[in-house]
Amino acid sequence: MKNPTLPEGAGGFPELGRRLAVAPMLDWTDRHCRYFLRLISRRTLLYTEMITTGAILHGDRDRLLAFHPREKPLAVQLGGCDPGELAACARLAEALGFDEVNLNVGCPSGRVQRGRFGACLMAEPERVAECVAAMAASVSIPVTVKTRIGIDQRDSYQDLAQFVATVAAGGCRTFIIHARKAWLNGLSPKENRAVPPLRYDLVEAIKRDFPALEIVLNGGIGDLDQAEGHLARFDGVMIGRAVYHNPYLLAEADRRIFGDDRPIPSREDILRGLFPYIAEELAKGTPLHAMTRHLMGLFHGVPGGRQWRRYLSERAARPGADWRVLRDAPFFGTLHLVRDAEPARPEDRTEYTERPYHR
Structure with missing residues (x-):
């Protein structure tokens, strides 16, 4: 069989908007998944799986960072804690055409903790600020942070506000906040996605107290009705597993979330x-x-x-x-x-x- 040409109009959208995004999900949001989702929604922002700086700098970066141009708009999520390594990976990502670099400060897995990145970095806001500053100084595309509302006993609003203020001072203007705390010990990554209660009120308070920042809500959002409701209070919403298990829920996203009146596929x-x-x-x-x-x-x-x-x-x-x-x-x-x-x-x-x- 001859290789047919790619379908006209199957690609992404030139503008980067975060009113709706699909969360980075390990082992799920690979390039094949993202191409498929892009055929359903032209406007929804897509993310790669988390990719560690070590894997990019010392592994098969061409494979790890590969994507089809029609996946855009597309953000890469990095896992790491070394400002120099993160800056180097950010430069590679920008050169390849990614639209955003996101730092993972939310994954609670033991392996990630042993690498000193992910959710455990919430205990080191100054280091996160250094990482953001190094990346922001190296690229012209946005540098964003995806985080939790807290970890272990560091789960007060004051802890969260201090983290956001410190990282914002490093140059981050967009925070994607999973509205659950993470327990670094005692819960599995799967349990950390469901057991800690959702605290949308804490994320709403961050938006109220930091009005100049772009705040994207993540966690527990299961459909577009819920997404539209949250958009009354937040700059954007991010949906994760609900999209993977029911991808066609994105079919009306361009019309309902972005005001795009093109026919629903x-x-x-x-x-x-x-x-x-x-x-x-x-x-x-x-x-x-x-x-x-x-x-x-x-x-x-x-x-x-x-x-x-x-x-x-x-x-x-x-x-x-x-x-x-x-x-x-x-x-x-x-x-x-x-x-x-x-x-x-x-x-x-x-x-x-x-x-x-x-x-």
């Missing part, structure tokens, strides 16, 4: 736009399941969604699986999958038989 439109990208990546040797694993939630809440997930799980990871897995996907709901690719030979077409679903 259908699920069929999205898959048609993704098909050429998959063909290109397959030609480069990318396994099909590395891309289709991000499509599992496309039919969340739609009749046939469970069968869709099982079909992809069963078919896409098989040795030699290629574009025909999507072409030959069964009919679910009102979707007609792409049928204008190379016609299938009878011997190539597989039949899908319904089986009991097991969790």
